Structures are given as C-alpha cells and as structure tokens.
Amino acid sequence: MLWIGSGAMLIPLALLLWLQYQWLQDLERASIIARQETLENYLGVIAKEVKYEYVTTAQNVLTLPAGILEPEYRHRISKFLRKRATEPSIKRVFMVNFLVPNRESLQYFDPDSQDMFVPEWNDEAFPELATVQMAIAPWRVLRKKGGPVDDVAFIVEERDKDHRMVLKPMVGEDSRIVGLVGMILDEDYFRTEVLPVVLAGALPELRERENLQVSVRDGHGQWVVGRPIADLPPEHAPEPIHRHLAFVFRDWEVFLDGPSSTPQDWAKTNFAFNLSLTAMLSILVVGGLGLLLRATSREMHLSEMKNDFVSNVSHELRTPLASIRVFGELMRLGKIRDVEKVRQYGHYIEAESRRLTQLINNILDFSCIESGGKAYLFESVDLAEILHEMLDTWRIRLEHQGFVLHFEEPPNFPTVQADRDAVGQALFNLIDNAIKYSCDSKHIEVRLVCLGQEAVIEVADQGIGISRSEQQHIFDRFHRVGSGLAHDVKGSGLGLALVQHIASAHGGRVTVASQLGQGSTFAFHLPLKPDAAKADVELQPIGAEGV
Numbered sequence: 001m002l003w004i005g006s007g008a009m010l011i012p013l014a015l016l017l018w019l020q021y022q023w024l025q026d027l028e029r030a031s032i033i034a035r036q037e038t039l040e041n042y043l044g045v046i047a048k049e050v051k052y053e054y055v056t057t058a059q060n061v062l063t064l065p066a067g068i069l070e071p072e073y074r075h076r077i078s079k080f081l082r083k084r085a086t087e088p089s090i091k092r093v094f095m096v097n098f099l100v101p102n103r104e105s106l107q108y109f110d111p112d113s114q115d116m117f118v119p120e121w122n123d124e125a126f127p128e129l130a131t132v133q134m135a136i137a138p139w140r141v142l143r144k145k146g147g148p149v150d151d152v153a154f155i156v157e158e159r160d161k162d163h164r165m166v167l168k169p170m171v172g173e174d175s176r177i178v179g180l181v182g183m184i185l186d187e188d189y190f191r192t193e194v195l196p197v198v199l200a201g202a203l204p205e206l207r208e209r210e211n212l213q214v215s216v217r218d219g220h221g222q223w224v225v226g227r228p229i230a231d232l233p234p235e236h237a238p239e240p241i242h243r244h245l246a247f248v249f250r251d252w253e254v255f256l257d258g259p260s261s262t263p264q265d266w267a268k269t270n271f272a273f274n275l276s277l278t279a280m281l282s283i284l285v286v287g288g289l290g291l292l293l294r295a296t297s298r299e300m301h302l303s304e305m306k307n308d309f310v311s312n313v314s315h316e317l318r319t320p321l322a323s324i325r326v327f328g329e330l331m332r333l334g335k336i337r338d339v340e341k342v343r344q345y346g347h348y349i350e351a352e353s354r355r356l357t358q359l360i361n362n363i364l365d366f367s368c369i370e371s372g373g374k375a376y377l378f379e380s381v382d383l384a385e386i387l388h389e390m391l392d393t394w395r396i397r398l399e400h401q402g403f404v405l406h407f408e409e410p411p412n413f414p415t416v417q418a419d420r421d422a423v424g425q426a427l428f429n430l431i432d433n434a435i436k437y438s439c440d441s442k443h444i445e446v447r448l449v450c451l452g453q454e455a456v457i458e459v460a461d462q463g464i465g466i467s468r469s470e471q472q473h474i475f476d477r478f479h480r481v482g483s484g485l486a487h488d489v490k491g492s493g494l495g496l497a498l499v500q501h502i503a504s505a506h507g508g509r510v511t512v513a514s515q516l517g518q519g520s521t522f523a524f525h526l527p528l529k530p531d532a533a534k535a536d537v538e539l540q541p542i543g544a545e546g547v
Contacts, residue, residue: 014287039241042203042212045435046254049198051247054166057087058154062168062181069097069170069179077114089189093129096136096180098143099375105179106132111291114397128163128184135165136180148175151269156248161219164186185248191224199225212256219251229255247261320352327352347396354393355428374506376419383423383448383455383526384409390427391446394435398444403435407446416455416526423526424512426502429495430459430522437520438463454508455526472514475500499524519520 041127061084068077077095085093093109095116108126119126135157142149155167163184170179199214215226230239242255327345336342391407398405434444441462449456466474475496496510499522503510507527514520 003134034160036241040243041245041254043241043254045202046198046214047410050194050245050249053194054089054248055154057089057230058166058168058183060084060301061087061093061183062092062154062166064168064170064181066170066172066178069099071099078109081116082114082194085109085111085183087183089186089194091184091186093181093183094132096139098140098177098179102140106136128160131157131160131163132165132182132184134159135182139169139177139180143177146176149177156250158219158248158250161251162198166248186528187249190249191218195225215257216253217253219249226255227257229257241253274372286442320356323352324349324356336383351396355397374501374505376422376502378417378419378506380415381420381423382413383457384413386420387427387446387448387457388426390424390431393428398435401435401442403438403442403444405444405446407448410448410450413448413450414455414528416528418526419502422502422505426499426524427457427459429499430457430524433495433522434459434461434463434520437461441519450528451525453528455528457524457526458521459524460519460521465516465518466512466514466520467516471514473529474512475510 064077064080067073068080076096081093081095095107095109097105097107104118106118108119109115110117119129121129124130149169149171151171152169155169156164157167158164164187165182165184167180167182169177170181172178195216199216213226216224217228218224229242240255240257242253243256244250245252327349330336331342333346336345387407387409391405395405431444431446438444438461443462445458445460447456447458447460449458500510503524503526508525510525511523512520513523
C-alpha cells in the first residue's frame with residue numbers, strides 16, 4: 001500500500017512540476033502586461049474613491065426640488081440649505097434663480113446667519129464671484145432662448161483651478177431651466193483630509209505586498225504626496241504608471257512607483273512560490289497517506305481487540321454459568337439432602353447469578369454509552385449498604401478461592417446522590433479487578449472514607465501492580481495490559497472504562513495508585529452534598545501515595 005500510494009503521489013507531482021515550468025515561460029511573457037493592469041486597477045480604485053466622496057457630497061447638497069424657486073416657496077431655501085451646506089469639503093454654496101431680476105438672481109448661503117444674501121461685486125471676500133458669473137452665463141443664455149433642457153445630474157467647472165465648483169441645473173415642469181445650485185470646493189481640505197484618507201484606504205494589502213510608492217501631483221505641477229517622479233524616464237526604464245482623477249480635480253495625477261526588480265525576477269519569484277506550494281501539497285499528500293496507513297492499522301488493531309473481547313467475554317460468562325449448572329444439577333438429582341447444604345448451594349447459585357447479571361450489564365451499559373443513550377436515576381443512597389450487598393455477592397467466591405476481604409464500615413457516613421445500580425456496578429468491576437490481579441496475594445481491603453466534600457471508596461489489593469506507562473491507558477475501552485502476567489488474565493476490557501464513565505456521570509472521578517509488584521489502589525470519588533459532610537466522620541487519608 002505504501003509503494004502504491006507513493007507512486008500515486010509522485011506521478012502527479014512530476015506532472016505538476018513540468019506544468020510549473022511551462023507556466024513560468026508563459027508568465028515571463030505576460031508579467032509586464034499583468035503588472036501594468038494591476039497597477040492601473042489600483043489607480044482606478046483611488047480615482048473611484050475620490051469620485052464617490054464628491055458625488056455623494058454633491059447629491060446631498062445640490063439635490064433640491066425646482067419648485068422651491070417659486071415665489072410662495074422661496075422662504076424655504078434657507079431651511080433646505082441649513083441641513084446641507086455644512087460639509088467641510090465645501091467653501092461656499094450658492095444658488096441662481098432665473099425667476100427673479102438678474103441683480104438678485106445670484107445668492108450665497110451664509111453659514112453664520114443661516115440665510116441667503118446677494119454678494120457685492122466689489123467685496124474682496126468673494127474672489128470667486130467672477131468665476132461663478134462666468135460659469136452661470138451659458139445657462140442665462142439658455143434661459144433667455146427658452147428651449148427645453150435635459151435633466152443634467154452634475155456639471156464640474158474647473159477652468160479656474162483656484163475656484164473649482166460643481167453645478168446642478170434646476171429644471172421646471174415645462175423642461176425649461178429655472179435656476180442653478182452650486183458648491184465651491186475647498187482644495188486645501190481635499191489636499192490635507194480627503195486625499196490622505198483615500199490613499200490610505202485604497203487596497204492597503206496590495207500596496208504593501210507589491211511595495212508600491214504613491215505620489216500625487218496637483219493641477220499646478222506641485223508634488224503634494226510622495227516623491228517626485230520624472231515625466232520622461234530613461235529609455236531603459238518603464239514609463240511611470242499614472243492616471244488623472246475623475247469627476248473633480250481632474251487635472252491632478254496619481255503616480256505609482258513599484259519595486260526595482262525586473263518582470264523576469266517577479267516571474268521567478270512567482271515560480272518559487274508555486275514550487276513551494278507544490279512541496280506543501282506533496283507533504284500533505286504524504287501526510288494523508290501516513291494517516292491512512294495509521295487509521296488502517298488502528299482499525300486492524302481494534303478488530304483484534306474486539307475479537308479478544310468476544311473470546312474473553314465468552315470465558316467470563318462460561319465460568320458463572322458452569323457453576324450454576326453444576327450446583328443446579330446436583331440439586332436436581334437429589335444428591336444433596338442436607339437442608340444447610342441446599343441453602344449453601346442456593347446461595348452459590350444466587351451469587352453466581354448476580355455476578356453473571358453484572359457481566360451482562362457491563363456489556364449492555366457499554367452499548368448504551370456508545371450510542372449515547374445511557375441515563376442514570378439519581379437518588380439518596382447509602383454507600384455502606386451498597387458495599388455490603390456487593391461484598392455479599394463476592395463473599396462465597398472469595399472464600400472458595402482463599403481470599404481475605406477486609407471492610408470496616410465507618411459510623412454515621414453521609415448519604416450521596418447517585419444511581420444505586422450504577423455505583424454497585426462500578427464497585428463490582430473494581431472488586432473483580434482486584435481478585436483477578438491479586439495472584440498469590442489473597443488479601444483485598446475495601447475502605448469507605450470521607451475526604452472533604454467527597455465520599456471515597458477504595459479497593460486495594462497486594463497483587464502484581466500496574467506500570468506507570470500503562471496507568472494512563474487502563475481506562476480505555478478494550479485495553480489489556482500488553483505483557484506480563486496481567487496479559488494472561490481473562491477479561492472483557494470494559495470494566496475500568498465503565499467505572500470511569502459512571503464516576504464522570506456523577507460529577508466524580510476515579511484514580512489509581514500502583515507500583516509493579518506492590519499492588520494497586522483504586523479510589524472511586526463521589527461528591528457529597530454541601531451540607532452532607534458531618535463533623536463526627538473521621539477524615540482518613542486515601543491510602544496509597546498519589547491517589
């Protein structure tokens with residue numbers, strides 16, 4: 001599979017590298033055109049941003065209804081302009097009303113008095129007055145001729161570079177022009193406020209990636225942004241990329257100066273980038289192949305674990321079934337006539353039945369947990385009572401196998417909120433493990449202690465112990481110790497996984513302290529209610545160090 005995967009990876013990779021070489025040759029021929037278009041598009045973004053800024057302002061300030069010039073509505077002009085003529089990019093707003101005498105037709109809006117007034121020709125405060133009169137002169141002629149006028153959006157008048165203006169003709173219902181409204185632009189504001197914001201916000205990622213330098217030259221030939229760029233470059237240098245602004249300030253030019261590398265170098269850089277990308281993709285392919293092989297190996301290992309599980313569970317089930325069958329057959333054949341012996345055999349059958357039930361519950365509960373359908377019924381339970389019931393289940397088997405089980409019930413132990421059957425199942429599995437791995441040491445100790453706000457059940461044996469490297473895996477499903485005597489012990493590999501799940505579902509935990517050859521101590525922690533810890537319960541250490 002590895003060789004097939006490698007071949008499936010290397011053949012497309014070699015083809016891709018060959019295509020990369022062909023693309024590099026095409027890229028060298030197209031690099032100049034591509035770079036030219038990229039830079040021109042960038043300049044187009046700047047021009048569009050400036051146009052959008054001033055078109056928006058013009059729409060906000062100059063869009064007035066033509067009917068406002070009628071005598072009965074003229075008093076509303078000032079009210080309309082009060083909300084519109086406060087844009088900082090405007091020096092002055094004026095209006096021309098062709099429905100009144102010529103000497104009164106041109107009026108300025110005064111932002112201080114918030115009203116309209118007729119400017120004086122000899123007033124030095126209105127140096128743009130001559131420029132305004134020249135701009136509206138053609139419209140006066142058109143008004144006198146009386147011909148129809150098409151609705152015009154905005155007209156930019158920039159013959160006088162010191163007084164640039166935007167006009168909006170006002171057309172009446174009879175398609176004749178009735179007036180004009182205009183605004184005079186503030187060039188200083190454009191230079192210091194609008195232009196820097198537009199340049200900073202126009203595709204900053206492209207500018208930084210391409211290392212572009214932006215320069216701007218105004219209508220008087222002065223460089224207002226960036227460094228000067230020669231109009232006539234040397235023959236070996238490319239012509240600088242530039243364009244004029246749109247809508248307003250149309251005699252202003254924006255220039256771009258890129259890095260000094262040649263288009264061929266740029267193409268080689270792109271080739272190196274594409275080659276690096278190809279290498280990364282190759283690594284991903286190899287990594288994916290490795291993950292596939294690892295997943296296949298894990299599936300095979302899981303399949304082996306499940307086969308072992310079936311075998312071990314069959315052995316686990318046969319043992320209590322065989323005992324039940326033997327004792328039942330002896331009683332059926334009437335070979336046991338002593339009443340005490342019959343009672344003892346019945347006790348054997350009952351204990352083995354409980355053990356068999358717990359083994360089956362392990363499998364069923366594991367199935368519920370895997371499907372996410374396991375639910376617990378919480379109630380106030382006495383842990384000491386559960387321990388007595390569970391120890392009674394094991395007592396006959398322990399006595400038969402020569403085990404010594406020590407359990408001392410503490411007085412006045414508080415109750416806990418828990419699922420009675422689930423806690424019993426967890427204790428069953430802990431005691432079952434202690435029996436299996438005790439080997440020649442036949443001593444098991446069960447302790448019930450109160451530690452702070454936790455009730456702790458400890459099951460300690462003096463058996464073979466668990467190595468530190470194995471301790472982090474013993475709560476995994478189907479896990480069996482890989483070597484040593486522990487591997488020869490039959491088991492389903494589900495017991496400790498169920499114990500950990502039950503503890504987590506109860507808001508508790510399960511811990512282990514063990515050393516090879518010195519036994520193991522498993523501690524099952526359950527939280528007490530806040531008011532359940534009693535002062536007369538003796539606090540004892542958990543036992544083995546590290547639990």
